[in-house]
Amino acid sequence: MNAIVVGALGSIDDAVLAAIAGGLERAFHLPVRSMPPLQEPSFAYDAQRGQYSSVLVLRHLLEHVPESTIRLLGVTDRDLFIPMLSFVLGQAQLNGPGAVISLARLRQEFYGFPPDADVLRLRAVKEAVHEIGHTFGLTHCSDSTCPMSLSNTVRHVDAKGPELCSSCTSLFEERKPPLPTMNNRPRAAG
Numbered sequence: 001m002n003a004i005v006v007g008a009l010g011s012i013d014d015a016v017l018a019a020i021a022g023g024l025e026r027a028f029h030l031p032v033r034s035m036p037p038l039q040e041p042s043f044a045y046d047a048q049r050g051q052y053s054s055v056l057v058l059r060h061l062l063e064h065v066p067e068s069t070i071r072l073l074g075v076t077d078r079d080l081f082i083p084m085l086s087f088v089l090g091q092a093q094l095n096g097p098g099a100v101i102s103l104a105r106l107r108q109e110f111y112g113f114p115p116d117a118d119v120l121r122l123r124a125v126k127e128a129v130h131e132i133g134h135t136f137g138l139t140h141c142s143d144s145t146c147p148m149s150l151s152n153t154v155r156h157v158d159a160k161g162p163e164l165c166s167s168c169t170s171l172f173e174e175r176k177p178p179l180p181t182m183n184n185r186p187r188a189a190g
């Protein structure tokens with residue numbers, strides 16, 4: 001069955017992956033399944049920055065698209081960057097086919113607090129919906145409670161909810177059909 005596919009890069013807690021899958025299903029009303037984990041993205045490590053190149057991780061991900069994939073979301077625990085920014089919580093290709101999110105800065109322990117699995121799962125869901133929303137052509141939303149609103153910090157992430165606002169929902173519904181799988185379309189460059 002055609003589905004949004006969620007894939008870990010390296011070892012990611014099953015409970016987090018399950019929460020992400022559930023959140024994507026609720027937001028987009030599409031089937032979601034997982035794929036076997038890919039390797040840790042050590043190939044994307046930038047020693048000077050001590051972070052991982054989001055562009056390289058996304059490129060790697062798109063070389064491993066399973067059959068019947070509508071959209072592919074990679075999940076990593078590594079801290080991601082793009083050259084212009086000190087970090088990114090995630091990156092997506094506007095209008096697909098793929099996106100990646102980083103859990104590194106969604107963890108309470110990153111800020112010196114005790115770990116909180118519930119907080120991590122909720123933040124991960126919102127960021128997953130945000131990035132997959134971009135792959136469906138949704139841009140940033142002015143409603144600060146909508147997961148499509150821009151979040152540069154976890155404070156922003158915490159302020160928004162996991163479900164698309166009515167305006168993003170109708171934009172998505174307009175674009176939804178026929179949703180060809182990624183396998184039948186030309187590979188995106190870069």
Ligand SMILES: [Zn+2]
Binds near residue numbers: 134140150
């Ligand atoms: Zn965004």
Ligand SMILES: [Zn+2]
Binds near residue numbers: 142143
């Ligand atoms: Zn919205």
